[in-house]
Amino acid sequence: MKIILLGPPGCGKGTQAKSLMEKYRIPQISTGDILRSAVSDQTPLGIKAKGFMDNGELVPDDLVVQIVEKRLKEPDCSRGFILDGFPRTVGQAESLEKSGVLLDAAISIEVPDDEIMKRLAGRRTCRKCSAMYHIMFDPPEKEGICDKCQSELYQRVDDKEETVKNRLIVYRNQTEPLIEWYSSKNKLHTIKGTGSIKEIFNNITEVIDSI
Numbered sequence: 001m002k003i004i005l006l007g008p009p010g011c012g013k014g015t016q017a018k019s020l021m022e023k024y025r026i027p028q029i030s031t032g033d034i035l036r037s038a039v040s041d042q043t044p045l046g047i048k049a050k051g052f053m054d055n056g057e058l059v060p061d062d063l064v065v066q067i068v069e070k071r072l073k074e075p076d077c078s079r080g081f082i083l084d085g086f087p088r089t090v091g092q093a094e095s096l097e098k099s100g101v102l103l104d105a106a107i108s109i110e111v112p113d114d115e116i117m118k119r120l121a122g123r124r125t126c127r128k129c130s131a132m133y134h135i136m137f138d139p140p141e142k143e144g145i146c147d148k149c150q151s152e153l154y155q156r157v158d159d160k161e162e163t164v165k166n167r168l169i170v171y172r173n174q175t176e177p178l179i180e181w182y183s184s185k186n187k188l189h190t191i192k193g194t195g196s197i198k199e200i201f202n203n204i205t206e207v208i209d210s211i
């Protein structure tokens with residue numbers, strides 16, 4: 001089962017991908033998480049990626065494509081995977097296809113811009129396990145502390161208002177064309193990304209189970 005989750009920042013891709021990973025027992029591959037960990041470890045990749053990420057720009061295709069191609073060769077991907085945040089450009093999608101990876105479905109989660117601004121302004125992320133919370137809609141039991149691993153929660157630099165605005169522009173210009181691209185390949189399924197996390201999850205699993 002090879003699935004990609006598409007959608008603007010804050011649409012719930014990461015949250016849904018984590019639940020899908022548990023249900024279908026296939027790995028979630030989040031290029032954002034891989035890049036953030038490279039930045040925090042100050043690896044050569046992280047050093048190259050940091051400036052783009054802090055400004056809400058996309059990291060160049062060649063760097064990201066290399067990471068994903070390497071990751072997909074690992075044994076845990078043999079039964080399938082959920083790509084979360086990749087591809088983000090038509091160029092990345094074409095590279096994935098050229099490398100022989102054919103997807104079963106591209107699931108696009110749609111959320112209006114004003115809702116995204118609200119979600120991301122209150123989003124807090126765990127430094128260690130990347131679990132996500134919202135200070136109002138989904139707060140942790142103890143303020144600032146991850147329920148799952150007790151590590152510190154922080155606000156991503158790119159979740160600040162100005163950067164979120166830029167990420168939305170980048171999404172519309174560079175990522176949204178993928179919706180048409182996957183639609184032309186009859187792989188696109190569109191899901192409403194508002195409502196409860198459980199409702200959205202059920203809608204996604206309904207699509208997956210019908211493939």
Ligand code: AMP
Pocket residue numbers: 009031032033035052053054056057058059060061064084085086087088089092158167
């Ligand atoms: P995310 O956690 O998916 O919101 O990604 C955070 C940031 O990582 C993005 O704003 C980009 O700077 C970078 N990034 C993640 N995935 C990609 C990708 N597929 N292509 C280019 N940049 C990416």
